[in-house]
Amino acid sequence: MSEAIIRIDNVHKSYLMGKEAVPALRGVSIDVQPGEMVCLMGPSGSGKTTLLNIVGGLDDPSRGHVTIAGHDIVAMSEEKLARLRLERIGFVFQTFNLLNNFTALENVEAPMVLLRKLGRKERRERTLELLAAVGLADRVEHYPSELSGGQQQRVAIARALANDPDILIGDEMTGDLDSQTGFEIMSLVRGLNQREGKTVVYVTHDPRMADYADYTVHMLDGKIVAKEADPVQALTAG
């Protein structure tokens, strides 16, 4: 087995609610191998989004170790962490979070502009490729407000892939979409995972969307309670 691309080791996370510390994660440990597609599930308040944010380097643990692509992100400065996210991690949010003043093309292009690895022409070519890959070749000059929810999420996925990251993080990617569009988005992500070997970690409430993962990690009260390839079986066990 190759070295884990994401290593979570005994991670604890507490939030301060008023004067009281409320634990969100209680000693979570998990390794994700490169190319795996992992689904995090659990009821509200189980800690899955907190875990996802820590995996994506958006949040830091109160205790424990987190290693992403060989980098210990707990000790990293904010600027270095930002650089790591820009190069190695792509994000897809439930509410898309596209730049409203930017067209679909510009939204996808934006991370490449920030990274400055590609020249203007190469950047434009890659953007068009990505948009074509998510089925939006004919919507490149559209603004987010001119696109449907599904189309916006496709743009968000294309944007997440802009700098060719190793890891794709999805937070309720299909939460704001109808079932049919949700399945289409998940198929797209799964395809990317299988074709390009991207590691995908995502959170969902919908068991049907969990079917796309290699395995599902079930969480409850800040702990991992099951890690099953068959979600139905896992749920029964839980």
Add this chain to the structure above:
Amino acid sequence: MIGTYIRRNFRRRKVRTILMILALIVGVGTLVTLNATVDSYRRYYTGTVAGEVGDFDMVVRRPDTAPSPFLDAAELTPRLLALPGVRDVAPRIHAIVSVKAGAKDGESIFVALDPERDHSGAIEVVEGVYDLSENADGIAGAFVLQETADVLGIELGDPIEIQYAPPLTRMKGRDAPENASRLRSTAEWEVRGIGTHRGLTGQNNNEGVVIAIDSARERFGLGEVAERLIVEVDPALYDSTNPERSAFDARAVGFAVRDALGHDDYAYVMPRPRAVIDGASQFVFLQSLITMYGLLSLGVVGLLIRTLIMTNVQEQTRDMAVMRILGAPRRHLFNMVAAEVAAVGLIGIGLGIVIGQLVNNLVVVRFIQERAGDYAVDLPLVSASAILNSVLVSGLVLAISALAPARTAASTKITHAINPGVAEGLGLDDLEKLRERRTDLRITGAGVVVLFFPLLVFYAFPLAFDFGILWMLALIFFGALLSLIVGTALLFFIVILPMERFLLLVIQGIAPRVGYFVRRTVMRGKARNTLISLMIIMSALLPSFLSTTLALEVANTETDRKLNGGAAFRVYPPGWGGDNEDAFSSGSDQQNAFELDLLDELRSDPGFGATVGRSRNYRSNATDGVGMRSSSVQVTGIDADPRPVLYPEAVEISQGDPEALARLASEPGTAIIGGGLATYLDRSVGDTIQLEGAGRDHVEEVRIVAIAKRIGGLGEFTSKQTVIWSGSATVLVGMPTWRALENDPTYGPPDPAEPSVFTLLAAPAAGLDEAELTRDLRLRYATKNNLGIRSTQESIESVQEEARTGQIFLVILTALTSVLAVFGVFAVIYVSIYGRRGEIGMLKAIGTPGRHLLGVFVGEAMVMTLSATLTGVTAGVLLAYTFRLSEGFRNEVPTTFALDPIVVPAMLILMILSAFFSALIATHSFRRQRAIDILRTL
């Protein structure tokens, strides 16, 4: 519930609330300070003028055609005291008397008054006491004013002998007889005090002797008479915030006095009410300018409040929808927002008034008092007119600001609570806004329409002028200026896009990554920054316009004055008529020519180099000699070659021999005319024209030896035909020709020895400093011979000094306007950044460095504010140049190009700093927060 809403908003949105209140404090405080400053200065001015002309409400005298110069004080006083509005009546005797003190004697002003009843004017004792009473030995006291004491060497305790003669009366329609004998009385007083006065004698100096009227009556044997009665009106009449009203109220008392005493037997003057109304007139234009500045500044504050309150409303749309579901009427939601603005306004305006008045009282009034020196003026603690004016303007601005947010709140849809997605659904208009911004020709069109308003000045201004309504004149004038500014700003709004593109190019050149993001936000944020851009344009336009106008005036004053005045010095004979140089520079019929002795003395003065004497203008008619064309002209004669006297640039000969000007004085029958007259008569060099002379059938024929475009100081030689319409074209001839023309030949030939020089133009002797020479000449001639001496250099410096003072005033006003614009910029940037939290969170999440985020928002703020500022500056500068160039074209004078070195750069720097710090402060917390923390708050 409304109270809860306001309290909650104040508590939860502290930054916005503080920002709104702060902006109001600064805006209103500024306006109150400026208005109070104008009010204080007006009062100072009024006090000073009243002090100079006499601090009397009303003076009742006998006309000099009355049989006696005295009035019966004992009989008149109770009659006047019975009139409403009359507070007191004090008898006085004013006269010019001979004062003898020891071995010295001289003439002095003499004021005999009743120290118990006379409250007019003020005395400041320098030495001794102000005691006019009789002592035990029966010697009465006198108070001598400082200058008289100095001239006559009077000291405390000295006896002074005063010789008094009652004023002469005259018969109506006739002069007082010369050398008429007058009964003179002499008496002695003891000097008990020496000092200065304000408004006591009615003279603007410290000459005079003040004694008690009783002692004067007794010693001069005058009985119970008075030479004048000082009527003091009820001081409450001056309490009105409207000085014009105060003056008219005082005048109503004056009318009552006149009705009681009659029209014929008494003469009346009202110095103080006159000073009050003159003061109001002097300051009405300044007041209007400040009100306009206030409107512009508070416009920015209003915009800020509108933006922030609108943001509050938008953030609480769901809550308001819930209230609608619960049954709250739309009116209630409207009132909630209106009450919030009112609460903010109450605090902001209240504190602004207090601070503005404090600044006025602690800084401005002290400054004025210091400047007032001898003329200590009582200034009120609170300037009611300033406060009222400021409250009205700021209240109006606030009401307008509250309207849009309150209406938005009132129109909240219930669906906002049920299904926000549907309620907030984007319309076609919203989508349109996302497209690249294009030039909005409607704004340009609006500018053109607004610019038509100043044209009204041509119609409304003369109308108001005819009626003599000064405040209306000021209103129209500054209304026109305001609409000129607003119209030009709207017209130039079209320039803002190229400006933005230019600045974006600069940013992209410096920081390509930042430029990539800035460009897309700025160029597509149509709805967000149009209003603030317009306000910034206007805030930048007015100071740029005024400061460039000033800079042009300073730069062109020297040329203008030299071209206009022609020579370094212009000397006018006695009775030249005071300051109104233009009216007398041509010489009027009433004015005397220089006596030949005096003229010789002047011409041989070592301070002067070359000189040329100029006649007065003789109004004649120039014809072509065949009766086809004729024009009214001014014929001016010169007695020497003017070229060594005139500035080289002041002489421009367009046709003919330039040496002709040198020979003109010695060649009778020759003339130089301007291009306009030459074109009109179709006469050229070598041709003749006929001039009508003073006698019957008297015509003088003159040969044109040159056609001039300009001969400064000697008349109007323009090439424009307008001189024909106005009859101001000059025909310049030698003095013999002028004399021949002005002389009626019926009575013989002209007398070559008759004084004909009405203005002496002179160049300074080589190596002399003009300023020093002017002072020296004034000392030698102005006081002794009462000559009028005008120095071009002095007038240049005077205009430049005035311009510099104006520049300081402008810098202050600009700084204040800009400070408020900074608030506006901050509010818009703050709201814009706050509304884009999601974007910031997402950008941080995908790995955007903090400095890049700061760069993007600073870049956006810079482009937005600088493009508008540059547009405003461009518009202001072009507007100033348009006026100057058109004036230059009209007067045929060149324009020296100039730019203001202080106001415009200061404004640009302030705007750059405000944009930078606004973005820095507004993004501060987001830059520190982690992406996840920002996203969680959405």
